[in-house]
Amino acid sequence: MSASTESARPGLVIGVGSPHGDDRAGWQVIDQLAEMWAAEHPLLDEEALPTAQAWQLHKAVVPHDILDWLTAAAQVHLIDASLDATPRVRRYAVIVGAGAGELDLKEIPLDDHEPKFASTMPSVYPLQLRSNSTHQFDLLSSLALASILGLLSPCVTLWTISVEHATPTTALSTSTQLLVNRCADQIARALK
Amino acid sequence: MTNPVNDRTRVIEVKAISRVEGEGALRVVIEGDQVAHVQLAIYEPPRFFEAFLRGRPLEDVPDLTARICGICPIAYQMTAVHALEMALGVTISPEIHMLRRLLYCGEWIESHGVHMHLLHIPDFFRCQSSIELAKQFPAEVTRGLKIKKIGNQLLEVLGGRAVHPVNVTVGGFYRAPRKAELQALVEDLKWGRDAAIEITRWVQGFDFPDFEQPYDMVALQHPSEYPMNIGRIVSTSGLDIVAQDFEKHFEERQVPHSTALQAVRIPAQTPYFVGPLARMNLNFERLTDSARQLASEACQWPCFNPYKSLIARAVEVVHAFEVAIEIIAQYREFSPPRIRYEPCVGTGSWATEAPRGLIYHRYGIAADGKVTFAKIVPPTSQNQRQIEVDLKACLPSLLLGDDHQTALACERLIRTYDPCISCSTHFLKLEIERR
Numbered sequence: 001m002s003a004s005t006e007s008a009r010p011g012l013v014i015g016v017g018s019p020h021g022d023d024r025a026g027w028q029v030i031d032q033l034a035e036m037w038a039a040e041h042p043l044l045d046e047e048a049l050p051t052a053q054a055w056q057l058h059k060a061v062v063p064h065d066i067l068d069w070l071t072a073a074a075q076v077h078l079i080d081a082s083l084d085a086t087p088r089v090r091r092y093a094v095i096v097g098a099g100a101g102e103l104d105l106k107e108i109p110l111d112d113h114e115p116k117f118a119s120t121m122p123s124v125y126p127l128q129l130r131s132n133s134t135h136q137f138d139l140l141s142s143l144a145l146a147s148i149l150g151l152l153s154p155c156v157t158l159w160t161i162s163v164e165h166a167t168p169t170t171a172l173s174t175s176t177q178l179l180v181n182r183c184a185d186q187i188a189r190a191l192k
Numbered sequence: 193m194t195n196p197v198n199d200r201t202r203v204i205e206v207k208a209i210s211r212v213e214g215e216g217a218l219r220v221v222i223e224g225d226q227v228a229h230v231q232l233a234i235y236e237p238p239r240f241f242e243a244f245l246r247g248r249p250l251e252d253v254p255d256l257t258a259r260i261c262g263i264c265p266i267a268y269q270m271t272a273v274h275a276l277e278m279a280l281g282v283t284i285s286p287e288i289h290m291l292r293r294l295l296y297c298g299e300w301i302e303s304h305g306v307h308m309h310l311l312h313i314p315d316f317f318r319c320q321s322s323i324e325l326a327k328q329f330p331a332e333v334t335r336g337l338k339i340k341k342i343g344n345q346l347l348e349v350l351g352g353r354a355v356h357p358v359n360v361t362v363g364g365f366y367r368a369p370r371k372a373e374l375q376a377l378v379e380d381l382k383w384g385r386d387a388a389i390e391i392t393r394w395v396q397g398f399d400f401p402d403f404e405q406p407y408d409m410v411a412l413q414h415p416s417e418y419p420m421n422i423g424r425i426v427s428t429s430g431l432d433i434v435a436q437d438f439e440k441h442f443e444e445r446q447v448p449h450s451t452a453l454q455a456v457r458i459p460a461q462t463p464y465f466v467g468p469l470a471r472m473n474l475n476f477e478r479l480t481d482s483a484r485q486l487a488s489e490a491c492q493w494p495c496f497n498p499y500k501s502l503i504a505r506a507v508e509v510v511h512a513f514e515v516a517i518e519i520i521a522q523y524r525e526f527s528p529p530r531i532r533y534e535p536c537v538g539t540g541s542w543a544t545e546a547p548r549g550l551i552y553h554r555y556g557i558a559a560d561g562k563v564t565f566a567k568i569v570p571p572t573s574q575n576q577r578q579i580e581v582d583l584k585a586c587l588p589s590l591l592l593g594d595d596h597q598t599a600l601a602c603e604r605l606i607r608t609y610d611p612c613i614s615c616s617t618h619f620l621k622l623e624i625e626r627r
Contacts, residue, residue, distance in 0.1 A: 019259050019356060061356065062263065064310060068341040101323045137310055141323060148326045149334050 009075040009155060011055030011191050014066050016080040016139060021170040022163035025180055026079040027059045028172060029161075032184035055191055063139040070151040077187050080139050082160035087175050089183045094143060094156035101144040105158065110186055157190070159183050200224050206599045218602055219449070220587065227587045230580045231449045232606070245566040250276050250362060250535065250557055257553075257568065258356045263306070263612055266299040266347065267546030268553075268568070269360040270421055275553040276362045278436075279540030280533045287526045288364040289421065294374075294519045295350045295360070296420040296544070297512040301384065302343030303547035304468070304505040304512075307610045308391070309336030312502055315604045316398045332394065335387050339509065342377075342384045346516060349373050364530030374520045381520070385513035389486060392506040396490035403586055403605075404496045407578070408457065409470035412545050418478040418511060419471065421544050426474055427464065428494070435543035438552045444569060455574040463577035466549030467609060468504035469495060483511035498582065498608040505610075535561030546571050548610050572611045579609055 013033060015026030034057055058069050063080075070076065082090070092105040139158070146152040161179045172180070206218040221229035241260055245253060257272045258265035270292060277284065284292075309332075310322040319325045326333040349369055351357025359365050410431065412423030425441075426432045433441060442464075444453035457464050472479070472487065473494040479487060487493060487507045491500055541554035549571030556565035583602055590601045 059353075064306065064340075065344070067337050068344055100327055137322070141321065144323050145326055145333070148323060149330055149337075 009073060009153065011077070012058070012069060012071070012074040013055055013077045013187060013191070014058045014060055014069060014079070016060045016063055016066070016078065018061055022173055022176040023081055024172050025081045025161040025163055025176055025183075028177070028180045029079045029159075029184045029187065030057045030059050032180065033057055033188060036184065036188050062137075063142045064137050064145075066139070066142050067146055067149075067151065070146045070153075072150060072153050074153050074155075075191075076153055076156040077159060077190065078139065078143075078156065079159045079161065079183060079187075081163040084160070084162035087162045087179060089162075089179050089186065090160045091186065092158040092160070094152075094158055096147050096152060096154070101148045103140060103144055103147065108157075110182075159187065201228075202595070204595050204599055204602075206603060218583070218599070218606070220583070220598075220602070222587075222591065225588075225591070227584050227591075230584045230587070232576055232580050232583070233449045242566045242568055245555075245563050248563050250280075250555070250561050250563055253555065253563060253566075254360050254362065255356070255358065258360075260568070260570070261612055264299060264303055264546050264548070265356050266295055266351070266360075267544060267551050269357065270296060271542055271544045271546075271551050271553040271568075272555070273360060273362050274421065274542035274544065275540040275555050276557070277531075277533075277540065278542055279538035279555055279557045280362070280536060281538070282363055282531050282533045284364060284531055285526070287368075287524075288530070290519050290523070291350060291365060291368065292360075292421050293417075294516055295347065295357075297516040297519075298343050298346030298350065300343075300420075300512045300547050301509055301516075302340050302347065304509045305336055305340035305343055307547075308395070308502060308505055308509075309333055309340070312505075312607055312610070313395070313398075315607060316395075316502075332391075336391065339384050339387055339391070342380045345380065346377060349377060361530055363533055364528075366529065368526060368529035371523060371525055374523055378517060378520055381513055381517050385510060385517065388506065388509040388513055389482070392486050392490060392503070392510060395502050395506050398502070400497060400499045400502075402497075403499065403589075405498075405582060405585060407465040407470075407496055408462065409465045409473050409496075410550055410574075411466065411470040411474045412543060412550065413474050414478065416478070418475050418480075418515075419545050423543075423545075425543055425550065428470075428473060435552065436541050438541065438543060438569075439554070439567075442552075442569070442574070444573060450576070452576060453573050454577045455569060456577055463581050464574065465498075465578050466571050466574050467501060468508050468547075468549075469498065469501045470549065471545060472504045472507065479507065479511050480514040483507050483514060486510060498605065501608050501610070535559065539565075541567075548572060548575075548612055550574065570612065572609075575609050575611065579606055579611070 013030065015030040017024050017026035056069065060066050066078065089110060091108045091110055093108055095104045095106060097104055143152060161176065161183055163176050200223055202222040204220040217233045219231045219233060220227065245256060253272045253276060254269040257268035260268050314322050314325045317325060317328060322333060347357055350359065352359035359367055409428040410425065412419035413426040414423035424432060425435055425438060431441060441458060442455055443458050444455045447454050456462060476484065476493050490503045535557065537557060537559050539556045543550055543552045551571055552569040554567040555563055558564050582605060586605055590598045
């Protein structure tokens with residue numbers, strides 16, 4: 001798949017999250033991307049923005065909501081919070097395996113904008129994603145289902161943001177906000 | 193999976209029940225050939241929603257209660273606004289009532305669609321997950337996901353967004369939809385109705401375990417509507433009360449093995465059953481004509497087999513699509529979208545029908561419009577005791593198999609209730625003993 005073919009696909013960005021504390025991270029990335037795009041297109045009014053955007057932005061509260069929007073034709077970026085001891089943003093290429101519903105994740109260093117699918121790249125599957133507990137049908141299961149149903153594009157990138165807590169009514173922590181900023185910036189660059 | 197304590201005692205444990213929302217476990221103790229003990233243990237952390245609603249402006253309640261559950265936010269919003277409107281003496285208009293029904297249709301469609309296709313139907317084909325089911329039935333799973341998507345679209349148009357809808361407020365809606373916005377959904381709704389009929393015909397042919405219990409089924413009942421937002425609370429044992437008398441007949445109690453409260457009938461302290469099967473048994477004649485016809489073809493009513501809750505959900509999806517189409521056909525734009533009110537001292541309580549069953553709220557309001565008291569009883573906490581009783585009744589027929597198969601069979605029974613464990617852990621009673 002050449003870079004030019006990838007960039008020709010419409011972009012789809014989905015943040016998985018909830019309103020609880022740092023679990024907002026995925027949604028916050030979506031909000032920031034929307035603000036970035038609106039800032040670049042000041043003449044478009046709020047109602048016209050969603051249809052005028054080159055990329056679709058969505059928020060999902062449960063992972064299987066991504067199945068509402070996935071299409072094999074899209075360049076897809078998914079963002080979810082992760083339970084990771086080290087505060088960081090990580091990026092993975094989602095690779096469809098040989099068997100039906102089989103997936104693999106290959107981590108891509110953030111400063112490298114050209115995805116590499118070399119077998120020497122470390123695989124860190126399975127992840128401890130925050131979305132794991134919802135019906136135990138987590139994000140990776142949703143992607144596996146999408147793959148079986150022919151909804152999964154070959155250009156799917158999973159971004160994870162390490163979070164500290166997901167306590168109801170608490171605000172996003174400062175450290176997570178910094179990670180959100182970094183993630184949004186990285187995705188915006190990837191979508192250009 | 194099995195911990196033999198001695199030669200006569202077997203303990204079967206399921207440390208994490210799969211394909212249910214939230215985190216729960218099951219512990220069964222068998223002595224000889226008798227089921228001595230069944231515990232549905234919820235260990236999801238309690239989230240204290242009732243406590244932190246106190247002192248908040250009443251306008252915050254719909255938005256905050258919607259956060260109790262990502263699967264059924266409308267159920268919490270609807271029950272909350274109706275209860276608060278009662279406390280304030282607000283009477284909503286027929287137009288607002290219709291729109292609220294339409295919003296609830298969206299949630300029933302979305303929630304039932306998800307439960308059937310991602311959680312419950314796999315059980316009937318011995319699939320570990322919907323991923324395995326999709327390998328056998330890709331067209332059917334795709335159909336089910338499209339139904340879910342249409343439900344979400346309806347929630348988005350009416351609720352402002354599908355993710356924790358923001359358009360619901362005390363007194364009505366912040367914004368009433370334009371006719372054209374609703375009309376744009378009709379083609380998909382009609383497709384969804386036809387698909388839901390196919391789904392009902394598909395599931396009615398499944399091999400349902402032969403298990404019936406003399407449940408005390410509880411649901412709302414209304415003289416002219418299949419109940420969603422309004423009705424009296426009735427039961428198959430003859431109860432017939434206004435929703436405001438809920439706490440005279442039902443109570444939540446804490447149990448040592450669970451972070452979630454369990455509700456029982458009082459004074460008898462007996463379990464009861466809420467959900468689509470209870471609704472359908474108590475409101476069969478209020479279904480739309482085609483939904484009622486489908487239900488009659490699918491099985492005998494009243495039905496007391498919890499596994500056939502799947503049929504009830506499928507029929508309710510047909511019904512919800514037909515009600516949604518009818519409401520949109522009749523819809524005329526109106527103003528104002530909400531009824532104004534002045535904060536005043538008051539108490540209000542209300543019950544509505546969440547996808548999983550009866551849900552009850554009670555609020556107290558101070559003169560400054562701040563919440564003084566909140567009580568929230570979700571459907572899953574009401575079913576928990578009944579689930580334990582069901583398991584105890586069902587287990588003798590399951591014990592001939594190995595313990596792994598027994599555990600799987602127990603999980604399948606639990607899944608018929610479509611439990612939403614996150615909802616049931618919204619509150620924990622805290623007692624402090626100082627010595």
